Amino acid sequence: MMMERFSWTRFQAILRKEFQQIIRDRPSIGLAIGMPVMLLLLFGYAVNTDVDHLPAVVWDQSMSQDSRAFISALRNSTYLDPDYHVRGYDEIGRYLDSADARVAVIIPPDYGKQVQGNGSATIQVLVDGSDPTAARAAMNAVQTVGFNAGWDVQAERLAAQGGEKPRLPVQVETRVWYNPDMKSAVFNVPGLIGLILQNVVAMLTAFSMVREKERGTMEQLVVTPIRPAELMLGKLLPFVFIGFVSLTMVLLIGIYWFEVPPKGSVVLLFFLSTLFLITILAVGLLVSTVAKTQLQAMQMTFLLILPSILLSGFVFPRETMPAFLQGLGGMLPLTYFLIIVRGIFLKGVGLQYLWKETLLLSGFAIGLFFLAAKKFRKNLD
Structure with missing residues (x-):
């Protein structure tokens, strides 16, 4: 029934309005463009587990x-x-x-x-x-x-003494796969792609919705003939575009600046990143339906960011964590996206090895998106 009432004309009007609003909002544009670059350079150099000199x-x-x-x-x-x-x-x-x-x-x-x-x-x-x-x-x-x-x-x-050169009774020959030089950047840069996408997209999405509430323009939109689905999609699609711009930027910097090229399919990486973007957009939408001010939205977003850094496997191996913390980390979409992006980047593997994480991430994307859409629709009604 919702799809029968869906109007492409109203949807395009909301989409055009949202793009114009984003373009006029220079701080948000600066955040969307500058933050991914700054975070990648900062973490790429600062998060270094190599111990030398x-x-x-x-x-x-x-x-x-x-x-x-x-x-x-x-x-x-x-x-x-x-x-x-x-x-x-x-x-x-x-x-x-x-x-x-x-x-x-x-x-x-x-x-x-x-x-x-x-x-x-x-x-x-x-x-x-x-x-x-x-x-x-x-x-x-x-x-x-x-x-x-x-x-x-x-x-x-x-x-x-004229004897023969001694030999060790046991000799161990080691070879390191995927990251032979064991450089931290090779491990960190792919993980930063997921972390940066999550932080930038979730924060911008939540702020955009809450800003409408603070300015009173959300109520003006509600009284128009615009349907909740048209309004939600019209406001979210620009952030999908921003997410892909951020993904492309961090990919280019990772490949040409940090010299960490992906060994697997870039097309598969973009496809699975779409699932992750949908999930993070849903998280931002959920935050916006709960938060009443941009400060509250920022605080709620940071509640997601800190556990994601500590429990997702971005820095510390999840296998060494207590079972309780592993369970908490398993509730984070970033946990599965990190396995995907590192598998494609470092090992060059495809869906035959990443199908489990892809299914779990798809479940997160579908479940959170419908939950966010239901909550968003309820608030509008």
Whole structure:
């Protein structure tokens, strides 16, 4: 019955009015264009889990050729920059307290003698544990360098005695797929596409509807012959266009600026992004039906943004979260879109591997859109 009363003339009038209003609203245009670029550049550079070149302080009590070789090996690992040299624990404490150094490496006085002899040298490592990620990377780096140094010394000893070069009883060969260099940008940039689409589209949609309430123009539209479906679609379609503009912009920046090209189908990415856009538009519409002011709309939108960052798998693996938090994350559409966009970007997979997430995202899109449409219609009636 609703489709029989649907008037394309009234719909086009609302659509034209909404586009004109968006064009005249320069702050919204600036937000729609500038915010995706700013967020992608900001997160692309700031959200970096790669731990390299940590400042380190060294107390070399041996001052031998072997100790200098060990320090050089630390520097060559690129994990640590042993630029500071001290002569006691007091100086080490000052460097660690002031955060000028994150790691302290203490080489004992008999290091060279023990290495050249048949003894065992012990190197002490003090790590600033206030950042666990950096602390673990620093400890692993020093342990790896120490293991390699010990293995080289043992090989030299056997070679000097006329023996064969020793071999490890177990050797592990590792290969990294999809992101061989394990760069954070390769992982973060595809995820930012979903996060930026969600934030920009939901906020603009909610603000647009609430702005009509604050100005009193929504009541003027209600008393006209315009039907709820015509009004809703006429107001939402411009934001679909804005969403695709934002998607295209972040894709181009991700590909040409951060050099993270998609390995899969761009057409499939745009198609599945449409499902996600419908879902986020429905969320923005729901927010607008509840909020009475733009401040309330902004607060409600942020209630969606923060859990999406923490629970969707954007930064932290969902598998490591408690079951309760995994369940909460499963209620977020962004959770499934991140799997889709990273699968297309990093692995180059298609629907044969992403059908489950596509179905779940479709369920979110259909359910939320009809719920939002029902609520929107009820408010108008």
